[in-house]
Amino acid sequence: MLSWEDRRLIVKVAMxxxxxxxxxxxxxxxxxxxxxxxxxLINSAKKEGIVEIYIKDETFHTVELEQKLIKKFGLKEVIVVSTAGFAPEMAKRQLGKTGASYIANHTNHVEKLGISWGSTLLSLVEEYPYEHKKGTHVVPIVGGMGSEDVHLHSNQLAFNLAQKMNTSCSYLYAPAMVESYELKERLIETKDIAHVLEEAKNVDMAVVGIGNPFKGATMEQIGYLTQEDLTSLRKSGAVGDISSRFYDAVGNELDHPLNQRVIGLDLKDIKAIPEVVGIVEGSYKLESIEAALQGGYLDVLITDDRTAQELVESQTYK
Known part of the structure; x- marks a missing residue:
């Protein structure tokens, strides 16, 4: 029990x-x-309830979620974007803007920046500011040729991002997925494709999206996946994909024919990249995100507040 004199001194010091x-x-x-x-004395002021600390700011909730996710999943950084009341396209745009800001502020010493493909990364590139980053070369980490939805493909995204950065980029002249394993093996042995894949393996940072193959999958929408493929993936235990590589509920890359037909980095290569930034929104991808985190593929996670809250509350992750 503090005496009157002690409390008075604590209050004076706290003031x-x-x-x-x-x-x-x-x-x-x-x-x-x-x-x-x-x-x-200052610590006593808090301990005795003489002083109570409040943070009165709307960003407190998102910052609190960020700290919980960093601790839970052992991540380098988490950025949670408040998207309450936003329509889906606006939420994706807001996430893209946040991702663009992170990449712009963290690539000053990045010589090679890898980029995957997809609608979330398209938002990032669209929101990226025009600036001078001549020391950074952009490299696609998965194939991207094709006639459908070309604006989502890695080559186009790499080109557009390099333009925004006023710098150079490489092109991976191959589809993300080909018809057979034999064709894939022939293609990756060609000089140009082998060179870019080697570049991709040695990027300093990569930015990727995360897909749920069974809900709103871009790969299905643009014709890379058939209903038969989806059925086969479900039977194999697929829960998500990064750069068109499918993995199971604990983050292991699937030994599946579809994975064997992808031209691009495999998940082991992606995991070896010094910093992988994952940008993903939508709580329907919760299982996909958790498995990717369990697999150790991401160092930085940028997501929306609803998904972040569900990741914090989820009991699945061990």
Missing amino acids: LYYFEGWTQAEIAAKYNVSRPVISK
Whole structure:
């Protein structure tokens, strides 16, 4: 039980520290005591309920979610975007803007930047600011030729992002997925494709999306996946894909014929990249995101607040 004199001193110290902006050293000099004594009095003010700290800002909730996810999944960074009340396209655009800002601010020393493909990454490229990043070369990490929805493909995204950065890019002249394993093997042995795949393996940073093959899958929409493929993937235990590579509920890359027909980095190669930034929105991808995190494929996660909340509350992750 604190005496009246002790409480009075604690209140005076707290007033100077929190309201007057004095440093602990200045308060210590005023009362002719050591700085640790003042530090102890300030801690006592909180412990005794004399001082209560509140953060009054709308971003507190998202920052709290970020810290919980960093701790839960061992991530380098998490950015949670508030999208409450946004239509789906606006939510994706907001996520793209946030992703663009992160990439713009973290590529000053990145010599090679890898990019995958998909609608979320399209939003990032569209929102990316025009700037000078001549020291950064953009590399597609998966094939992207095709006649449908070309604007979503890795080559187009790499080209458009390089234009925004006022820099150079490589092109992977091959589809993301070909008809057979034999064709894939022949193609990846050609000089140009082998060179770009080697470049992709050695990027300093990569930006990827995460897909759920059974809900709103872009790969199905643009004709890469048939109903038979989806049935086969479901039977094999697929829960998500990164760069057209499918993985199971614990993040292991599937030993599946579709994965053997992909021209691009496999998940082992992606995991070896020093920094992988995953941009994904939509709680319908919850299982896909969790499995990707369990597989250790992401270092940075950028997502919406609803999905973040569900990731925090989920009991699936061990």
